[in-house]
Amino acid sequence: MRKQITINTDNMICPHFDRVLFSHCLNKVLKGGRGSTKSSVISLQLVMDFLQDPQANVLIMRKVANTIELSVYEQIKWAIYMLHVDSLFEFKKSPYRIVDKRNGTAFYFSGVDDPQKLKSMMIAKGYVRYLWFEELAEFDSWQEVDTVRASFTRKHLPPGAHVVTYYSYNPPKNPYEWINEWVSQRDGMPNWYVDHSTYEDVTLPNILSQDYIDEINTVKQNNYDYYRWMYLGEVIGLGTNIYNMDNFEAIDKLPDDDYITNVYYSVDTGHEVSATTCGAYGLTKKGNLILLDTYYYSPQGKSHKKPPSALSNDLKSFIDKVTEWIGKQPTRMTIDSAEGALDNQFYNDYGIHWHKVNKLKKVDMIDRVQDLLAQGRFYYLKRPENEIFIAEHQKYQWDENTLQSDDPKVIKEDDHTCDMFQYVVRDNERDFGLKW
Structure with missing residues (x-):
């Protein structure tokens, strides 16, 4: 019998993200500036959704495998501890897995150095219901991402269950990067929700430290264009002179x-x-x-x-x-x-x-x-x-x-x-x- 866990997340997830999280769209793009808490929000939501389906698995991907431990793996661990459900999980590193001790479903982590390898990935218990591509701008093209995504979205799930995919990234400066053109095409498409957030959307207390806000203001004063890109997530272009x-x-x-x-x-x-x-x-x-x-x-x-x-x-x-x-x-x-x-x-x-x-x-x-x-x-x-x-x-x-x-x-x-x-x-x- 599964244990009922009730957690109040109102002090963890800023109201800005309510619309994207409660949307019924199956593809959710969270982009924006540094410090907007978008990755924290996704990790909390994934853990909560995972706990509601005893057959659900989550696959979380970065472009390069050696970036996993200190990013998405620790991010999911953080969310699990924040939700006070760490006693339910076993944390493994060879390979990276966070396994539900009750039934064997898990959070799986993978690099996408070779997209073809993930196409044949097998899950022993249940099905992959949630995907997360973190730092999407690191990937070489949408085709590289879609090769992996399609391998899981095409699989048959029980009635009422769907594969939900999260994408998160900070927009590159260059308007001609593939991802900047790609997201403009996805915005408004059926089954896609594109959200843009910045540190200014973090309205809850005790999330961003004063030291961090001071650091942002220092950058804003020293290099306003860089501030617009780094913290507001604006596509500012490159110009010709590289350094101020x-x-x-x-x-x-x-x-x-x-x-x-x-x-x-x-x-x-x-x-x-x-x-x-x-x-x-x-x-x-x-x-x-x-x-x-x-x-x-x-x-x-x-x-x-x-x-x-x-x-x-x-x-x-x-x-x-x-x-x-x-x-x-x-x-x-x-x-x-x-x-x-x-x-x-x-x-x-x-x-x-x-x-x-x-x-x-x-x-x-x-x-x-x-x-x-x-x-x-x-x-x-x-x-x-x-x-x-x-x-x-x-x-x-x-x-x-x-x-x-x-x-x-x-x-x-x-x-x-x-x-x-x-x-x-x-x-x-x-x-x-x-x-x-």
Whole structure:
């Protein structure tokens, strides 16, 4: 006999979401800005719906499998604990499952790295009644999503039961991304409900902290367009200039009221025809990032170009110099994931491998940097070695010929420090307090 559980969710789910949750549409798109609580709302609703059908299973998907644990898996766990039903579940990680101990139905979690594999997925007990595609903008196309979705929506369910699919995401800046065009087509279609929410729709108390609101207001003041995109979920376009240089704050010396806790290094290599550069960055107790020093070698115009062995020696000397100056050993040393020669040379010389960054599309790499900048947390020491860093970022632009595409490109000239900055931010986004 199933236990009756009564929970008052009025203090958990903001009234804004009532219409989409109570809608009878089978496809529910929740888009909007960061901090709108849309993912929390979906997770709470899924747990409540799951508990009302002893044969129901839930399949929750992200584009990449290695993002599951710290996102949707923990999100469903949070909802289960919030609803005080954790004693009913067993939490498993190999593979990721949250199983109802009473009857064996479950929340299943999967990456969609290969959509074809999910088409043949078998559920031993009951049926899949709920689907959730989280961070929908990460997927490559609607066809990729629909390949998985159709595998479950076409299956016969008992009378009165239907497959309900949730989609959630933050809209990309670029109006030509597939998802921005896709959602405009879905809005108003039969059986589709499209909802847009922002942090301003969070009207319940004790949901968003004052620190978070202060952070939003800082971004709003520093970069209003970025605020519109990040927190209001508006499709603002890319423009041509990539960075607001007012967010690069120069300092004459290290702060007296803060101190460096960790030092990070990042390399972009060039070898034969383009420059090799390395940045040394200090993370402070207050969460600020300071460009301490820059190594830059360009082979342009030189008849004898430095081989990997000479660059390896230069980088070791650069790191040793900063280590002696700051008094901190490197926390992480990041390098382009496509680079092999210099990493191998450095390991051969010093027994140390650089960490190869997991690169994303260029627009997503830049988004991470813009997030840090808009929070007013990036500084650089005014010294001759760092002038090249500022000069290259001032000139950094999108290629206008690629802006009306879903994969815009940058102009690949004098962008080496720009790349190495993106690498260090992407490789250490959790250390730097970036919420992606």
